[in-house]
Amino acid sequence: MALDFTQPVFVISVAAELADMHPQTLRQYDRMGLVTPSRASGRARRYSQLDVEKLRQIQELSQEGVSLEGIKRIMQLENQVRALQSRVTELSEELDRERESRRESSKIFAAGASGDVVRMSRGTRPTPRKVSQALMLYRPAKAHGAGG
Numbered sequence: 597m598a599l600d601f602t603q604p605v606f607v608i609s610v611a612a613e614l615a616d617m618h619p620q621t622l623r624q625y626d627r628m629g630l631v632t633p634s635r636a637s638g639r640a641r642r643y644s645q646l647d648v649e650k651l652r653q654i655q656e657l658s659q660e661g662v663s664l665e666g667i668k669r670i671m672q673l674e675n676q677v678r679a680l681q682s683r684v685t686e687l688s689e690e691l692d693r694e695r696e697s698r699r700e701s702s703k704i705f706a707a708g709a710s711g712d713v714v715r716m717s718r719g720t721r722p723t724p725r726k727v728s729q730a731l732m733l734y735r736p737a738k739a740h741g742a743g744g
Contacts, residue, residue: 601649604634604642611643615651622651630654630668 611633612619625631626641631650633641643651650671657667699717706722708714714722 599645601645604636604644604647606643606645606648608633608641608643611641611648611651614648615655617651617655625651625654628664628668630664630671 608619608622612622631647633643633647636642654667703715705713706716708722
């Protein structure tokens with residue numbers, strides 16, 4: 597069974613300990629929208645491993661001197677970049693499928709070596725017919741009975 601890093605399993609005290617933060621800090625980040633945990637019954641916060649990684653990233657940026665508003669903006673931009681990268685990948689795959697489809701449908705037809713119709717890819721030529729290398733001797737028939 598694979599681990600699901602998005603599964604909300606940690607209560608706030610455990611998540612705070614894993615992120616080496618005070619639970620009140622996690623509540624503040626939740627209010628600001630920096631890390632939004634899932635809610636269990638009774639409105640209790642549940643954090644995933646991914647949420648804990650975000651908390652660690654916030655802590656690292658904060659220790660480097662970035663303000664909370666700056667951190668929020670950085671995280672928004674990172675999310676936007678991930679979404680755009682995903683979309684680029686999706687569009688590239690779609691373009692590849694479309695090119696392959698066009699390659700299949702843009703065939704041309706030509707006469708084959710034996711005179712039959714053959715399907716060709718654009719930019720190719722049918723193999724030329726083999727020309728016989730046999731030597732043929734022509735001997736005209738003698739005229740019979742003509743004056744001579």
